[in-house]
Amino acid sequence: MLKSLADYIVFTLMGLTPGTHLGEALNFFIYDTIKIFFLLTVIIFVVAVIRSSFPPEKTKRILSHKRLYVGNVLAALLGIVTPFCSCSAVPLFIGFVESGVPLGVTFSFLVSSPMVNEVALIMLWGLFGWRIALIYIATGLLVAIVAGIVIGRLKMEKYVQDYVWEMQVGNGEIPVMSFRQKLDYAREYTTGLLKKIWPYVVVGVGIGGFIHGYAPQDFLVRYAGRDNPFAVPLAVLIGVPLYSNAAGVIPIVHALMEKGLPIGTTLAFMMAVTALSLPEAIILKNVLKNRLLAVFFGTVAGAIIIVGYLFNAIL
Numbered sequence: 001m002l003k004s005l006a007d008y009i010v011f012t013l014m015g016l017t018p019g020t021h022l023g024e025a026l027n028f029f030i031y032d033t034i035k036i037f038f039l040l041t042v043i044i045f046v047v048a049v050i051r052s053s054f055p056p057e058k059t060k061r062i063l064s065h066k067r068l069y070v071g072n073v074l075a076a077l078l079g080i081v082t083p084f085c086s087c088s089a090v091p092l093f094i095g096f097v098e099s100g101v102p103l104g105v106t107f108s109f110l111v112s113s114p115m116v117n118e119v120a121l122i123m124l125w126g127l128f129g130w131r132i133a134l135i136y137i138a139t140g141l142l143v144a145i146v147a148g149i150v151i152g153r154l155k156m157e158k159y160v161q162d163y164v165w166e167m168q169v170g171n172g173e174i175p176v177m178s179f180r181q182k183l184d185y186a187r188e189y190t191t192g193l194l195k196k197i198w199p200y201v202v203v204g205v206g207i208g209g210f211i212h213g214y215a216p217q218d219f220l221v222r223y224a225g226r227d228n229p230f231a232v233p234l235a236v237l238i239g240v241p242l243y244s245n246a247a248g249v250i251p252i253v254h255a256l257m258e259k260g261l262p263i264g265t266t267l268a269f270m271m272a273v274t275a276l277s278l279p280e281a282i283i284l285k286n287v288l289k290n291r292l293l294a295v296f297f298g299t300v301a302g303a304i305i306i307v308g309y310l311f312n313a314i315l
Contacts, residue, residue, distance in 0.1 A: 002038070003031055010026050010030060021214050025214060028209040029206055036205060037198075037201065040194065040197075044190045044194070045187070045190045047095050048189040049185075052185050071108075072144075072148040073145055075144075075148065076108045076144040078109055078112070079108075079109050080137075093106050094287060103157050103160065104148045107147060107148040107151045108147065108148030108149075111147050111300055114275055115274045116144065120133075120136065120137070124250060128257075132263070135267075139307045143271065143275070143307060144275075146303055147300045150299050151295060156291070156292045159288060159290075159292035161286065163196075196286060197283055201283060203282055232308035235272065236301050236304055239269045239272030240273075241277070242272075242278075264310065264312030271307070272301065272304055275300055281293065284296075
């Protein structure tokens with residue numbers, strides 16, 4: 001329905017031609033802006049309602065498991081059943097931090113949620129077979145777990161924006177609320193958070209739309225082919241500014257593989273597009289300070305590059 005609305009606005013009301021750079025860029029911008037704000041509103045509101053009746057210490061206890069790194073594994077697995085795009089996962093990331101979940105554990109979720117989910121599994125299975133589908137899911141979980149562990153070990157809590165800690169509910173008990181009070185609380189919380197992040201969403205999707213509409217279609221195949229020893233980092237570098245969820249990028253990945261792009265390079269590109277995006281960086285800038293943002297992107301990108309080279313070598 002949202003796609004039909006975007007098509008109607010751009011190609012009927014505005015009279016632009018499908019397939020043109022400007023038409024595709026505007027179509028992407030309108031569709032994704034509406035979609036992201038809808039998802040953000042729904043997700044933030046639902047999380048706020050749940051949190052109003054779910055003691056934060058229980059969330060912290062589950063994901064702050066006493067055994068080493070178990071919290072990272074649980075958070076990465078949680079990402080499989082929460083198929084959000086990289087931007088939409090940010091509100092849950094904030095909610096975890098507010099609830100006292102360790103920072104490294106929250107990053108395992110932030111990486112896993114957009115990159116590893118049942119949508120990606122089903123589409124990859126249908127296009128490439130069960131082997132590649134399971135390889136992608138397993139490596140995606142590994143990247144999420146390792147990235148979270150590394151960031152957790154660096155002890156970078158001081159590089160989270162101060163207002164996030166001020167909102168933290170910690171281990172205190174939430175007073176018993178009526179259903180009406182829970183809805184009022186959720187509405188106020190959703191409105192307040194959207195006021196903080198809406199400019200970042202609009203700017204981020206706008207940049208993503210420009211790249212989507214004007215990036216040359218054969219650029220990646222031309223410069224990241226089999227003969228280029230730096231193909232994997234180049235694919236990651238190209239993928240990071242792009243923006244899509246797993247369902248959106250898998251058809252592109254399919255076309256790249258048909259044109260001869262190696263499997264490791266292709267998977268690295270897909271991981272970069274889904275787990276790391278320029279719009280996500282712009283939104284996270286309102287939550288994280290520059291050093292932590294750079295460490296997050298650098299750690300995840302480094303892990304993805306290693307995975308790409310590994311699979312190019314063994315497959």
